[in-house]
Amino acid sequence: MTELDIAALRTTYDSQLRTYDPEVPxxxxxxxxxxxxxxxxxxxxxxxxxxxAGLDGDELDALIARQRDHFRERGEQVEWKLHGHDEPADLPQRLQAHGFAPEEQETVVIGPVAPLAAALPVLPPGVRLRDVTDRADFDRIARLEEAVWDEDRGWIADMLDDEITAHPTDLAVTVAEDEQTHEVVSAGWVRFVPGTAFATLWGGATLPAYRGRGIYRALVAHRARLAEANGYTLLQVDASADSRPILERLGFVAVTTTTPYVYHP
Incomplete structure (x- = not known):
């Protein structure tokens, strides 16, 4: 794609995804x-x-401080989602001065649905994809995530269960399973964002023994087909350093970066 295409995609991302108000139970x-x-x-x-909105100086510092104080009073961790093209340029320094600490940067990548959906999901022998809606499968996904990241991820099962109960047409969850052991070896979900061109991809964690075998690519192709069937034309991912090269080979382009600045009360 050309620079003009990337700029247009970034503008579309800003005007559609960054203004969307999801209803979360x-x-x-x-x-x-x-x-x-x-x-x-x-x-x-x-x-x-x-x-x-052009805020800077003392006004911006006061805005940041109000958010920190709100969550400090609640005793709740909070993430300020900073994008690489956000203004003013010294916003990262201002966030850190108010107690927000940067975590690992990711890259916002966007790809057209049609060519991604045209690719046939190719899985290694002995692995299958299955769309799931039951709480028991969400618990299995949480256990997969815990095995990959070595931290408590039980909240993922709660989140998926609550979302699919409240808005069943806005979320599709897919697992990759070993056909012999029935173990979940990878999983991902796609959110269909109403009123926009976007479906957004999440998850994708894969057990070490199953990496490098095309499972992640197959999950992307499968979810692209779901997006196309639901009338969406663009896919968006907050891509890690590991997944970004795979996604770019599939036709996604980088439009900006995103860094979580997290405040821990």
């Missing part, structure tokens, strides 16, 4: 100036925005 969303602040989420709160 049990979550309170409040506005503070240009920000949306969500409290009560599993895994902690979050702060998002399309832009900061």
């Amino acid at each position: 049990g979550v309170t969303v409040e506005r503070d100036g240009p920000l949306k602040r969500a409290s009560g989420m599993m895994g902690g709160g979050y702060i998002v925005y399309q832009d900061l």
Whole structure:
């Protein structure tokens, strides 16, 4: 793609995904100036925005301090989702000065659905894909995530179960299973964002013994087909350093970066 294409995709991403207001069970969303602040989420709160409406200096510092104080009073961790093209340029330094610590940077990549959906999901022998909706399968996904990341991921099962119960047409969850042992070896989900061109891809963790065999690529192709069937034309991923090269080979392009700045009360 050309630079103009990438700029257009970034603008579409900003105007559609960064302004979308999801309805999440049990979550309170409040506005503070240009920000949306969500409290009560599993895994902690979050702060998002399309832009900061030109705020700078003392006004911006006061805005940041209000968010920190809100979550400090709640005793709740919060993530400020900072994008690489956000203004002002010194926003990272201002966040750190107010107690927000940067975590691992990811790359926002976007790809057209049609060519991705045209690719046949190719799996290694003995592995199958299965779309799931039951809590027992969500618990199996959480155990997979815990095995890969070596940390408590039980909240993922709660999140998926709550979402699919509240909005069953906006989420599809897929597992890759070993046909002999029935073990979940990888899993991913796709969120269909109403009123936008986007379906967004999440998950993709794969057990070490099953990596490098095309399972992640097959999960992408399968979810692209689900997106196409539901009328979506663009796929978006917050890609890790491991998944970004795979996605770019499949036709995704990088449009910006995203870094979580996290405040721990």
